Amino acid sequence: MQITFWGVRGSYPVPGAATVRYGGQTSCVEARTESGETIIVDAGTGMRQLGNKLAREAAGAPGQYHVLLSHVHWDHIQGLPFFSPAYIPGTKISVYALLTAADELNQVIGGITRHEFFPMPLEAVPANFNFIQVEPGVDFVIGRFHVTPIALNHPFGSVGYRIDADGSSWAYVADTAPFDKVLHKQHFLSGPEPLSPDDVSALTSMRDALLQRLKGVDTVVYDTHFLPEEYARFPHYGHSTPDQALVICKEAGVRRLVLYHHAPSHTDDQMDKIAADYLAKGAALGIEVLTSFEGMTLPIGPEAK
Numbered sequence: 001m002q003i004t005f006w007g008v009r010g011s012y013p014v015p016g017a018a019t020v021r022y023g024g025q026t027s028c029v030e031a032r033t034e035s036g037e038t039i040i041v042d043a044g045t046g047m048r049q050l051g052n053k054l055a056r057e058a059a060g061a062p063g064q065y066h067v068l069l070s071h072v073h074w075d076h077i078q079g080l081p082f083f084s085p086a087y088i089p090g091t092k093i094s095v096y097a098l099l100t101a102a103d104e105l106n107q108v109i110g111g112i113t114r115h116e117f118f119p120m121p122l123e124a125v126p127a128n129f130n131f132i133q134v135e136p137g138v139d140f141v142i143g144r145f146h147v148t149p150i151a152l153n154h155p156f157g158s159v160g161y162r163i164d165a166d167g168s169s170w171a172y173v174a175d176t177a178p179f180d181k182v183l184h185k186q187h188f189l190s191g192p193e194p195l196s197p198d199d200v201s202a203l204t205s206m207r208d209a210l211l212q213r214l215k216g217v218d219t220v221v222y223d224t225h226f227l228p229e230e231y232a233r234f235p236h237y238g239h240s241t242p243d244q245a246l247v248i249c250k251e252a253g254v255r256r257l258v259l260y261h262h263a264p265s266h267t268d269d270q271m272d273k274i275a276a277d278y279l280a281k282g283a284a285l286g287i288e289v290l291t292s293f294e295g296m297t298l299p300i301g302p303e304a305k
């Protein structure tokens, strides 16, 4: 299996001279098996270019696509209406996400193409959409991919995914805050509230389940939006630092960590420094740390036994 990064930013797209090398598009990763089956993880603005590539590969023929959403914040869904295979009649698109009801997901995704926001309503898009609700801890299979959703700590909820195929495995852990200071029950109105004993136990179970799911995984793509000094100012925003990701990866015995969901404010020069600093920090812990950029393709190594 291999993965390719089509969008590596969090929050909003930041094209421009300061982000040319790491890229300005928001969250979207493609996983591909040796036999050429693909799944798409998150549908941020990076999905547009991926869609163009997939449409070229299909040479105009309708395909079947699977899109796993971590959650439905804008930076994870905004590419969906611009996914060109959706405009090829006969195309099937299955969208997997964490929501309380599948029809609600239909409404959320349909909502982004309401006439006020987009010229074509979802019902008029030629592709057939199928909405599938995922539940943390309940595995499912898509072709050769085995997928395990993992609960994460993010405003209004988010799921990560462990994805196994071809005897290799990787995990997508975005968006998430760490599991100590804030429990994101829904969304924040007034900032972080003190943790109750129930909150502490909910966070501990979430962390334990994540560690268990990451065991044996070769590569973990992790929401490392903040530097530590930024996180200290915004612990309630629902994102992590590379240091927090390293602690999780070390405990889970992960071989390689990929920094992802970069803050839109981080320029290429800042990203170079982050990449170098955390490559060294990771090496000291025996973890290879790579910093994702748009267009990066990584072969996924075998599962650790």
Ligand SMILES: [Zn+2]
Pocket: 010, 011, 027, 073, 075, 076, 175, 261
């Ligand atoms: Zn995000």
Ligand SMILES: [Zn+2]
Pocket: 071, 073, 154, 175, 238
């Ligand atoms: Zn988010």
